[in-house]
Amino acid sequence: MIDNVKHIILVVSGKGGVGKSTFSTQFALALKERNLKVGLLDIDLCGPSIPYLLNLEDKSVHQHAEGWLPVYTDTQQNFAVMSIGFLLNNRNSAVVWRGPKKTAMVKQFLNDVHWGDLDYLIIDTPPGTSDEHITVMENLKSINCDGAIVISSPQEVAIEDVRKEITFCNKTGIPIIGLVENLSGYACPHCSECTNIFSTGGAASLAEHTKIPLLGTLPIDPKVGTLLGKSAVTECAESQFAKVMNEIVDKVTKKDRN
Ligand SMILES: Nc1ncnc2c1ncn2[C@@H]1O[C@H](COP(=O)(O)OP(=O)(O)OP(=O)(O)O)[C@@H](O)[C@H]1O
Numbered sequence: 001m002i003d004n005v006k007h008i009i010l011v012v013s014g015k016g017g018v019g020k021s022t023f024s025t026q027f028a029l030a031l032k033e034r035n036l037k038v039g040l041l042d043i044d045l046c047g048p049s050i051p052y053l054l055n056l057e058d059k060s061v062h063q064h065a066e067g068w069l070p071v072y073t074d075t076q077q078n079f080a081v082m083s084i085g086f087l088l089n090n091r092n093s094a095v096v097w098r099g100p101k102k103t104a105m106v107k108q109f110l111n112d113v114h115w116g117d118l119d120y121l122i123i124d125t126p127p128g129t130s131d132e133h134i135t136v137m138e139n140l141k142s143i144n145c146d147g148a149i150v151i152s153s154p155q156e157v158a159i160e161d162v163r164k165e166i167t168f169c170n171k172t173g174i175p176i177i178g179l180v181e182n183l184s185g186y187a188c189p190h191c192s193e194c195t196n197i198f199s200t201g202g203a204a205s206l207a208e209h210t211k212i213p214l215l216g217t218l219p220i221d222p223k224v225g226t227l228l229g230k231s232a233v234t235e236c237a238e239s240q241f242a243k244v245m246n247e248i249v250d251k252v253t254k255k256d257r258n
C-alpha cells in the first residue's frame, strides 16, 4: 500500500504540546503548494488532532477492495489524510486502548491504507519515548522511511525531552533529518516584530552539539491556530512563520532535487 510513496517522513517529539501536529499539517500543506502529491497520516492515537486542524471532522474513511481509502481535501486527490480521529465518534472520545491494540491499529494504518502514488507521506507520531512508542517506531522503521523531523519548543525541559528523543531515534535506527524549534518567540500580529518569551538558542546549541541540522525556528503566530485546513505559506505568506516553513520545505526537499 505504501510502495508507491516516494518519501516517508516522521514527525516526532519527546514531549506533548510542542506543536507536532500543527507542524505536520502545515508542512504537508506547504509541500502540496509545491505541486507535490502529499499524504498525511495521524497515528497519534491518544490525541488525534489532524481532522480538527484540517477542518475535516465531519469526514469518514471508507473501505475499498484494496483497503481503507483516505480522505481527500481536494478533487484532484493531491492531499490525502488518514487519522484514527475519522474512526472515533467525536473529537473528545479518547482512545483508551492498551499497548498491543494500539500497535495493531498502527500496523493496520501502515499496511491497509490505499495511498496511491504519493511524493511525500508525512506521519504525525505519538509524543514520548515509552516502550509503547518504541514498538510504534520499530513498525515505522520497517516501512523504510527517509527519517524523522524532531520538534521542540524553547523551554529547557522540552529541549531535555528532545535529547531523549534523539537518543531514542538512534536506538531504533531511524535517521534524523533535522530539528525544528516551534513556539520560538511571539510574532506580533500588528507589526510582525518577534519577541522572545522563553530562553532562546536552545535548539541551535543542541543542533551544534549533536551535529543534527537545525531546519528552522517557527514563532508563535496567533493566526496559525485559526487556519483550519488553509496553508500558512499562502494565507499569511508575508509572516515569519510562512517564511521559515518555506525554508524548511526547501531544505528537506533539496536532497530530492539534487
Ligand atoms: N507556531 C505556533 N503558533 C501558534 N500556535 C501554535 C503554534 N504551534 C502550535 N500552536 C498551538 O499549540 C497547540 C498545540 O499544538 P499541537 O496540537 O500541534 O501540539 P502537539 O505537539 O501535536 O500536541 P500533542 O502532543 O497533544 O499531539 C494548538 O492549539 C496549536 O494551535
Ligand code: SF4
Residues within 6 Å of the ligand: 188, 189, 190, 191, 192, 193
Ligand atoms: S510588537 Fe509592536 S505592534 Fe506589537 S504590541 Fe509590541 S509595540 Fe505593539
